Amino acid sequence: MTGALRALARFLLPNACVVCEGAVERRHPDALVCRPCLARLRRVPRGCHRCQQPLPPVGPCRYCASWPDELASVRSAVWLGAEARELIHHLKYEGYTALGAVLAGVVVRTVPRPDQAFLVPVPLGSRRARERGYNQAEVLAAALAVRWRLPLVTHTLRRVRDTRSQTALTPEQRGANVAAAFAAASPPPQARKPHGPPVILVDDVLTTGATLAAAAAALADAGWLRVGAVTFARALPYALRAGRGWGVRDDRRESSIGVGISD
Numbered sequence: 500m501t502g503a504l505r506a507l508a509r510f511l512l513p514n515a516c517v518v519c520e521g522a523v524e525r526r527h528p529d530a531l532v533c534r535p536c537l538a539r540l541r542r543v544p545r546g547c548h549r550c551q552q553p554l555p556p557v558g559p560c561r562y563c564a565s566w567p568d569e570l571a572s573v574r575s576a577v578w579l580g581a582e583a584r585e586l587i588h589h590l591k592y593e594g595y596t597a598l599g600a601v602l603a604g605v606v607v608r609t610v611p612r613p614d615q616a617f618l619v620p621v622p623l624g625s626r627r628a629r630e631r632g633y634n635q636a637e638v639l640a641a642a643l644a645v646r647w648r649l650p651l652v653t654h655t656l657r658r659v660r661d662t663r664s665q666t667a668l669t670p671e672q673r674g675a676n677v678a679a680a681f682a683a684a685s686p687p688p689q690a691r692k693p694h695g696p697p698v699i700l701v702d703d704v705l706t707t708g709a710t711l712a713a714a715a716a717a718l719a720d721a722g723w724l725r726v727g728a729v730t731f732a733r734a735l736p737y738a739l740r741a742g743r744g745w746g747v748r749d750d751r752r753e754s755s756i757g758v759g760i761s762d
């Protein structure tokens with residue numbers, strides 16, 4: 500194909516959306532995700548003041564009950580529906596690191612910016628980091644640091660042992676699997692003051708919180724006083740997952756965020 504033909508083909512066949520493989524809008528030829536797919540992402544509503552999970556009809560939140568006290572605030576942008584799952588898959592396994600900026604764009608539209616904080620990506624084990632060549636949480640955290648104008652700190656937290664993939668484990672097994680998996684460096688002087696900047700852990704997905712809890716415990720052991728976390732997506736609670744129509748692509752009953760990708 501000649502250069503002119505290739506240019507014509509690019510004009511006639513715009514980029515495919517990584518989620519639905521449909522064409523992205525002509526006005527945004529380099530976009531990785533089409534607007535309808537972004538609009539189908541469903542915002543996690545406000546819930547428990549600490550973990551944001553929807554509260555049960557009666558009684559206190561059970562989702563964060565077993566987390567260590569140090570993990571004071573956890574926020575997620577969207578539910579792990581079909582589109583969010585696809586975005587993370589491409590970021591994680593298909594090498595689409597440019598999606599980090601797309602995911603960060605969704606986070607800044609849904610999660611309030613902390614006044615001051617150190618953004619710390621949840622590290623991968625060394626084996627998985629070697630296999631993948633990059634850490635998807637770090638890609639997201641770096642893009643978020645740009646959008647929020649907050650410092651990215653990548654050497655404060657590390658995995659001290661490789662853990663099994665969490666995917667097939669029960670909540671109890673997840674906790675045991677990641678316990679003592681992390682070690683942290685001591686904080687800079689300003690973070691040792693009671694109202695100093697917190698460390699905000701950044702990860703792609705929140706499932707049970709076992710990983711964040713283990714990372715927060717390691718940071719607290721190292722002397723960090725305040726730990727929070729932000730994730731792009733959050734696993735759907737069982738009640739929502741089992742609900743009629745949940746996960747169906749054209750189900751618009753839940754609030755969508757309708758985020759644009761041009762800015």
Ligand SMILES: [Zn+2]
Nearest residue numbers: 516519533536
């Ligand atoms: Zn799409």
Ligand SMILES: [Zn+2]
Nearest residue numbers: 547550560563
């Ligand atoms: Zn809670």
